[in-house]
Amino acid sequence: MRLPIVLMLIGVLLAGCGSASDKGPATFVAKASDQLSIVQWTEDGDGVLTGTYQVVSASSKSDGPATESSNASIRGRVSKGALNLTVDGLTTVTGTLSGDTLTLSVPQTDGGVRTVTYSRSTIASYNRAVEALAARVATERAQRAQAAADASAAAALAGDEQALAESIGNVPALTSAVKSAAGGLKAAVGKVQSALKAQRAALAAVKSADCIDVFTRIADEGTAYADLMTAEADFETATTDLASAEQDLQTEITSIQASAQSVQAKGGTVPDLSSTTDAAGVLRQSGTTTKATATVQSLTTSAEQIDTAANDLASRAC
Incomplete structure (x- = not known):
């Protein structure tokens, strides 16, 4: 007192x-x-x-x-x-x-x-008591400072654990988006291939047409070629969508891995990371953008060649 x-x-x-x-x-x-x-x-x-x-x-x-x-x-x-x-x-x-x-x-x-x-x-006894009081105050200050630091670290760790859990919770939706975008890319390639097939059929029709109906056949080829160009544009959109979905998922996986290491180093609890392992597998399987782009570029080149050939045939039909 x-x-x-x-x-x-x-x-x-x-x-x-x-x-x-x-x-x-x-x-x-x-x-x-x-x-x-x-x-x-x-x-x-x-x-x-x-x-x-x-x-x-x-x-x-x-x-x-x-x-x-x-x-x-x-x-x-x-x-x-x-x-x-x-x-x-x-x-x-x-x-x-x-x-x-x-x-x-x-x-x-x-x-x-x-x-x-x-x-x-005595003076000596009093001085010892003063020193003891100062030492006690210093110790209590250190204890309070340590308690505050511990509380701050605990709060920060709890925040890290919460953020990690939320990131892991985002993985299924991001993985699903990659799968969907990969499916869209595959479908777009199929459309290009179908359009090219139709254009080739139109070219064959131009080759067999007589002078009377050659212009109808060349119009059909032109329509098929336009359809292929539309399909190629759809492919470009699908490519962009897949790349974006892959980037989002990869960014989340990288963040989760870093956060998990940080939480573990601080003695925190790391949730089950199996979903990120599965997601990484999906990324490896969906990594077909480069191959698909090369395929579509080849198909487009063929389409251009077919269109040129069809026009040449039409000009020499009559």
Whole structure:
């Protein structure tokens, strides 16, 4: 319990009171859980006490010096064990001195009076107590700082675990998107192939047409060629969709792998990663974009050649 400065000061002072033949200043110390005080005084032959006191308290700050101190002057009188003291010329406190024990009646801010007991001590003992108080405050600060750091690390780890779980939860949908886009790419290649087949059939019709219906046949070939160009454009869109889906899935897998390593290194819990393993397999299987592009480019070249040949045949039909 933190003691009033006046109380601690007076207690120390009075506890030091002795006979006029005592050598050196008297020393009294009062101790509380978070505060120490020391009073040093001299007494003249008439029982008049004159001295000073210091109060050292545990600092409530999180950094800086571990303790805080304040000082004041005291003056009073002792007669047959009865004491009457004034602190800094303002506050008066009464008490009794019996041997090494001083008892003071200290006025409180609420109007009451509290009795406090002090004991005779030495400067060396007081200094050790001050050092112990400072060491305790420093230890408590370190403990609070460590607790705060631990709490912050725990909160960060919990956040990492949550983010990892959410990322893993995204994998099935992203994997499904890759599969769907891969299917779309395959379908687009099929459309190009079908359109080329139709164009070839149209070319054959142009070759067998007589002068009367050659222009109808060449129109059919032109339509087939236009259909193939449309199918080729659809293929380009499917290629872009698949590449985007693959990139999204790969980015998520890479993020999950890094996050899992981080969480594990911090001692956290890593969820089941089998879905990411499956997703990586899907990526390997869907990696046909380059081959499909080469195939469609070849088909498109054939289509252009067929269109040129059909036009040449039409020009020589009649």
